[in-house]
Amino acid sequence: MIFLAIILIVVATFSFILFGITGLKVVIGILFVSIPFYLMLNNFGLGESEKYVFSVLLGITIFPSLVYLLGLVVSFRISILAVFLFLMVLAFVLRKYKLKKSN
Amino acid sequence: MIEHINIKQIFIKRFNIFLYMKLNKNYLQTLIFILVYLFALYFWSQPYQERKLPYGEYDAMSHFEIADYMAYNDRSFVKLPQYIDVRYGLDNKFKPHTLWYPPTFHSSLAVMQVLGGERIVAVYLMNTIMASFIIITIYFVINSLFGFLPAILSSLLLIFSPRDFMPFLWGQWPERFAYAFIPIILYCFYKYFISYSKQESKPVYIYFTGLFLGINILVHPLVFFHSVIGLAALYILLAIKQKKLVFNWKHLAISAIIFLILFMLFPIQTFNIFPQLGSKNTDTQDTKKPVELSRLLHWSLNPKDYAGSVPEFYFSFSKMHGLWTLPFLLIGILFLLWRREERDIFLLAWLISLYLILHRDLIGKATFLHRSLSATAHIFVPLTAIGAVYLGSILKLPSNLRKYFKYLMAAVFVYFAFSVNMQYAGQFLNKDTYNPNNENGFFVSLNEEEFKAAEWVLENVPYTYNISVLGIPHQDRFVSLTARKIRWLNAVSQHVNRFYYLIEDEKEKESHLKNNYIMLDYTMLGPLNDKETFANMQLLEKTSLANHTLVYNQGNIKVYKLEK
Numbered sequence: 001m002i003f004l005a006i007i008l009i010v011v012a013t014f015s016f017i018l019f020g021i022t023g024l025k026v027v028i029g030i031l032f033v034s035i036p037f038y039l040m041l042n043n044f045g046l047g048e049s050e051k052y053v054f055s056v057l058l059g060i061t062i063f064p065s066l067v068y069l070l071g072l073v074v075s076f077r078i079s080i081l082a083v084f085l086f087l088m089v090l091a092f093v094l095r096k097y098k099l100k101k102s103n
Numbered sequence: 104m105i106e107h108i109n110i111k112q113i114f115i116k117r118f119n120i121f122l123y124m125k126l127n128k129n130y131l132q133t134l135i136f137i138l139v140y141l142f143a144l145y146f147w148s149q150p151y152q153e154r155k156l157p158y159g160e161y162d163a164m165s166h167f168e169i170a171d172y173m174a175y176n177d178r179s180f181v182k183l184p185q186y187i188d189v190r191y192g193l194d195n196k197f198k199p200h201t202l203w204y205p206p207t208f209h210s211s212l213a214v215m216q217v218l219g220g221e222r223i224v225a226v227y228l229m230n231t232i233m234a235s236f237i238i239i240t241i242y243f244v245i246n247s248l249f250g251f252l253p254a255i256l257s258s259l260l261l262i263f264s265p266r267d268f269m270p271f272l273w274g275q276w277p278e279r280f281a282y283a284f285i286p287i288i289l290y291c292f293y294k295y296f297i298s299y300s301k302q303e304s305k306p307v308y309i310y311f312t313g314l315f316l317g318i319n320i321l322v323h324p325l326v327f328f329h330s331v332i333g334l335a336a337l338y339i340l341l342a343i344k345q346k347k348l349v350f351n352w353k354h355l356a357i358s359a360i361i362f363l364i365l366f367m368l369f370p371i372q373t374f375n376i377f378p379q380l381g382s383k384n385t386d387t388q389d390t391k392k393p394v395e396l397s398r399l400l401h402w403s404l405n406p407k408d409y410a411g412s413v414p415e416f417y418f419s420f421s422k423m424h425g426l427w428t429l430p431f432l433l434i435g436i437l438f439l440l441w442r443r444e445e446r447d448i449f450l451l452a453w454l455i456s457l458y459l460i461l462h463r464d465l466i467g468k469a470t471f472l473h474r475s476l477s478a479t480a481h482i483f484v485p486l487t488a489i490g491a492v493y494l495g496s497i498l499k500l501p502s503n504l505r506k507y508f509k510y511l512m513a514a515v516f517v518y519f520a521f522s523v524n525m526q527y528a529g530q531f532l533n534k535d536t537y538n539p540n541n542e543n544g545f546f547v548s549l550n551e552e553e554f555k556a557a558e559w560v561l562e563n564v565p566y567t568y569n570i571s572v573l574g575i576p577h578q579d580r581f582v583s584l585t586a587r588k589i590r591w592l593n594a595v596s597q598h599v600n601r602f603y604y605l606i607e608d609e610k611e612k613e614s615h616l617k618n619n620y621i622m623l624d625y626t627m628l629g630p631l632n633d634k635e636t637f638a639n640m641q642l643l644e645k646t647s648l649a650n651h652t653l654v655y656n657q658g659n660i661k662v663y664k665l666e667k
Contacts, residue, residue, distance in 0.1 A: 003130050007137055014141045018152060019228055022221040026228050029218035044307045053243045054311065057287065060233065061318045064210035065368060071179030071210075077217055079179075 034059030036087030043098045063087065132251045136242055139255060143235050143262040146528075147271065150536040151227045157591060158537035158548045163274025164587075165191060168594045169202065170212035170226055175561075175597070179206070181371065185566070186599045190590075196378035198371050205372040207321040208233070208277040234271040236283035237261065237481055244286040245485050248446040249492075252509065256488035256516050263524035264480035266423050268532050269413075275474065281323035282478055285453070288315045288330045289337055293449050296341050299349045306354045313358030317365025324376050325471055329478065333456035340452045344445065379470075398462060402479070409473045417473070424480065425523045428487045431516070435490030438497055450489070453482050491516045545630070546584035549591045552626045552658030557595035559655050560662070564598060564620055570662075571603035571615040573640055574624030576633055616647060616665055625659040 008031075015023030038055035046054065063083060070079035150158055157167055168187050173179055181201050183192060194203035211233070212226045219225025238258045246254035261267065271279050295308035312334070320327040342348055366373050406415040416422040420429070436454070439447035460475045495508035537544035539551075549557065560570060572592065575585045585602075592600040600622075603615045615621065623644065628637045648663050655662035 003133075007134070010134075010137060011141065014144075015228075018145060018148065019224050022219045022224045023228060025219045025221075026215050026225055026232075029215050029229075030232070032218065033214065045305075046307070047247075049243060049247070053239065053287070056239075057236075057284070057315070057318070060211045060229075061207050061322065064214045065205075065207045065321065067214055068173070068179045068206045068210040069368070071173065072181070076173055076177045076179060076213065080214055080217060 030056065030060065032084065033063040036084065036091050037062070039088070039091035040094055043094050132246075132255070136246075136255060136258065139258055139262075140235075140238060140242075143238050143258075144231060146262055146525075146532065147235055147268055148228065148231050149532060149534045150272070150538075151224060153534060154538065154551075155223050156539065156549055156551065156554055157223055157227070157595065158544060159272065159274040160547075160587065161190075161274065161590060163276065164590050164594045166209060166212070166230075166274065166276045167226060168597075169204070169206070169209040170216060171222065171594065172597065173206075173210065173213035174216035175222070179210070184597070186593045186597055189593075189599055195372065195375045196382070197375040201371050203372065203375060204277060205321040205369040207318070207369075208280060208323075230276050231271075233283075234267070234276060234279035235262075236280060237267065237286075240283045240286045241481060241485060244290045245488070247290070248449060249485075249489060252513055253485060253488040253492050256491065256513060256520075257485045259517065260428075260484045260487065260520045260524060261480055263520065263528040264423070264484065265528060265531060266417065266477040266480055268528065269417070270474070270477050272532065272536060275477075277323045278326060278474060278477070281319055281326035282329075282481060284315050284319040284322070285326065285330050285333055285478070285481065288312055288319060289333050289449065289453055291315060292334055292337060293341070293445075295354075296338070296349050297445055299351070300345050300347055304351075304354075306351070306357070309354045309358045310361055313361040314365070317362040320373065320376075321365060321369065324373075324379075325474060326478075329456065329460050329475065332459050333453055336456040336459070337449065337452035340448045340455075341445065344443065344448050396465075398465065402458070402461060404461075404473055404476060413473055418476070422527070424483060424487075425519065425527070427519045427523060428483070431487040431490035431494075432483055433490070434494060434497065435486035435488070438490065438493050439486070450482065450486060454486065457482055488516065545627070546581060547587040549588060549595065550626055552660050553588070553592065553624060554595060555658060556622060556624075556655060556660040556662065557592050559657075560596035560598055560620070560622075563654070564596075566598070568598070568620055570596065570598050570600045570620045570622050572600050572622045572624055573603045573643070574622075574627060574636065575602060576627065576631055576636060619665050620654075621648065621651075621663045621665060623661040623663070625661075629659075 008027075012024055012027050015027045019026070034055045037058040038051055041051045041055055041058075066083045066086075067076065067079045070082060074082070157163075159167075165187070172184060172187070183200055183202065188200055191203060192200045195201050212229050215229035216222060216225045219228070238261050241261060242254045242258040245257050267279065291308045291312040295305060295312065298305040298308065316327065316330060316334075319330050338349075403418045403420065406418040409418075420426070424432075436451075439451055457475075457478060460478070461472070463469070463475075464472055491512040492509055494512050495505040498508075500508055535541060535543050537548045539545060539548040539553075564570065570592070572589060575581070575588065582602075589600050589602060603621065623640050625637065625640070627633075628640075644661070648665075651666055652664045653661060654664045
C-alpha cells in the first residue's frame with residue numbers, strides 16, 4: 001500500500017509539473033474510472049499486475065462506453081457520476097456474492 | 104538467546120527475509136518501469152507541453168471533434184452535427200450521417216475533458232496515454248513470460264518507434280490504442296490454453312479473451328481482425344506443441360456471449376463493418392494489380408503504392424527500427440525457434456500473425472495494409488530484446504560469465520536505443536512538431552490568436568451561422584496545406600468554416616456576404632509578407648464591411664457579423 005502511494009505521488013507530481021492541474025486531474029480521472037473494475041477483478045483470482053493492467057484497460061473503455069449510452073438520455077456529466085456509482089455497487093454486490101458462494 | 108529460538112522460527116525468519124528481498128526487487132522493477140513510462144509520456148507529449156494548442160492531420164481533427172462535442176455540449180450524440188457531417192456524413196455506410204466509429208475511444212477522451220476541466224491538454228494527454236498504452240501491455244506480457252530485463256528493454260525501445268508515434272501525431276488515434284489489446288488478448292488466451300492443458304483449468308482467462316476482443320472491435324475494427332488472426336495462429340501452434348486440442352463448449356459459449364454483448368452495444372457503428380467488408384478496396388493499392396508472389400519474401404510494402412499517404416521512409420526497416428536491431432532480432436527469432444517452449448510459441452505465433460496480416464493483399468484485402476505495418480515494432484522489439492538478453496545462453500558461456508554478459512548486452516541495447524533510435528525519433532517528435540510559429544506547423548496548425556478567435560466563435564456565434572475566413576493565402580500551393588488549418592477552425596469553433604478568397608465570382612461573393620460571419624485573419628500575412636492580400640482585405644473592410652458590425656477584434660483577427 002505504501003509502495004502504491006509512492007508510485008501515485010511520483011505519477012501525480014510528474015503530471016502536475018508537466019501539464020499543470022489538468023494533468024493531475026487526468027491522473028485522478030484514470031484512477032476514478034479504474035477503481036470499480038479493480039474492485040471487481042479482486043474476485044477472479046488474478047495476479048496483482050493483471051488486476052492493475054486489466055482494470056485500467058476496462059476503466060478507460062467500458063466506463064466511458066456506459067457514460068456515452070446514458071449520456072444519450074441525461075447530461076454527460078451526470079452520466080459519469082451515475083456510471084461510477086452503478087459500477088461501485090456492482091463491485092460490492094459481486095464481492096458479497098463471491099463471499100456467500102465461498103462460504 | 105540462540106538456544107531459545109527453535110528451527111521453525113529460524114525458518115520463518117529466513118523465509119520472511121527472502122520474501123522481503125523479493126518484494127523489494129519487484130518494487131524496484133515496477134518503479135523503474137514507471138519511470139520509463141513517464142519518460143515515454145514526456146517524450147510523446149512534447150508538441151503540446153508548452154503551446155497547449157490542438158494539432159494533427161485530418162484524422163486527429165475528427166477524433167477531437169467527436170470527443171469535444173460530447174464534453175462541451177454535455178451530451179452524447181448519434182446524429183452528426185453539421186460541422187462534422189460536412190466531411191464524415193457518409194463514412195458510416197450502414198447508417199449515414201451518424202457516428203461512424205463506436206464511441207468507446209472518443210467517450211474516454213470526453214470523460215477526461217470533463218474530469219480534467221480543460222479542452223485541449225486533457226484530450227491530448229489522455230490520447231497520449233492511450234496511444235502509448237502498448238508500452239504498458241508489452242511490458243506486462245513480456246515481464247510475465249520472459250522476465251524483467253527483456254520487458255524493460257522492450258518498453259524503452261518502443262518509446263522511439265516511429266511507426267507508433269508518427270500515426271499518433273498524424274491522428275490515427277483509436278488505431279494506436281487498439282494495438283495495445285493484441286498482447287493482452289493473446290496473453291489471456293495463452294493463460295487459458297496453458298492452464299487447460301495442465302488440467303487445472305482457469306476459464307476466467309477465456310472470458311477475458313472475449314471481453315478484450317469485444318473492446319478491441321469497439322476501439323478499432325482493423326486491429327480486431329489482427330487479434331483474431333493472432334488467436335488462430337497461437338491456437339494452432341500451441342495445439343501442435345502440446346499435441347492436444349483445447350475445446351470446451353461451455354467456456355467458449357460464455358466468452359462468445361461476452362463478445363456479442365459488447366459487439367451489440369453500438370450496433371449502428373459495429374454494423375458499419377459489414378458494408379465496409381463488402382465494399383471494393385479504395386486504398387492506394389490497385390486491386391487490379393496482379394498478385395506478386397515475390398511479396399511473400401518481403402515484410403514491408405512498396406512505398407510507391409502509398410505515395411502521398413505516408414512518407415517513403417515509413418517502409419524502411421533501418422529508419423523505423425534501426426539497423427543495429429536486425430542481428431538481435433534474428434538471434435531472438437532463431438533462439439525461440441530452437442528452444443520452442445510454450446512462451447516462445449506465444450511470440451512466434453504473434454510474429455506469424457503479423458506476417459499473415461501484412462500479406463492479406465494476396466487474398467484481395469489490401470485496405471489500410473500500410474496501417475498494419477505500424478504493428479511491427481510491437482513484436483520485433485520484444486524479439487530484439489530477447490535476442491540481446493539470451494545471447495549469452497546461445498553462446499553457451501559459463502554460467503558465472505553469462506550473467507555479466509547479459510547485463511553487458513542490455514547496456515549495449517540501451518546505448519543504441521538512446522544514441523540511434525531516440526536521436527532519430529527526436530527529429531520528428533519534438534517541441535516544434537506542428538508548431539504554428541515556424542515552418543513545421545505554420546500552414547496546418549492554429550496559432551494562439553486563431554485558437555482564441557475560434558473559441559470566441561464557439562461561445563458567441565449561433566450554430567446556424569457559418570464563418571467565412573479571409574487571410575489564408577490563396578495561392579495554389581497553400582490551398583491543400585491551409586485546408587488543415589480551416590478544418591481545425593471547424594473543430595475548435597464547432598462551426599462550419601470555409602475559405603473566402605476574395606475572388607471575382609459575384610455568386611460566390613454573394614454567398615459569403617449573406618447571412619454569415621466573416622473572419623479576417625491577418626496573423627499569417629505578416630510572416631508571409633503578403634502585401635497584396637493585406638491590401639485587399641483592408642479594402643474589403645472599408646467598402647463591403649463598412650456597414651456591418653465588428654464583433655471581435657483581438658490579436659490581428661477581426662470578426663464581422665453581416666447584417667441582413
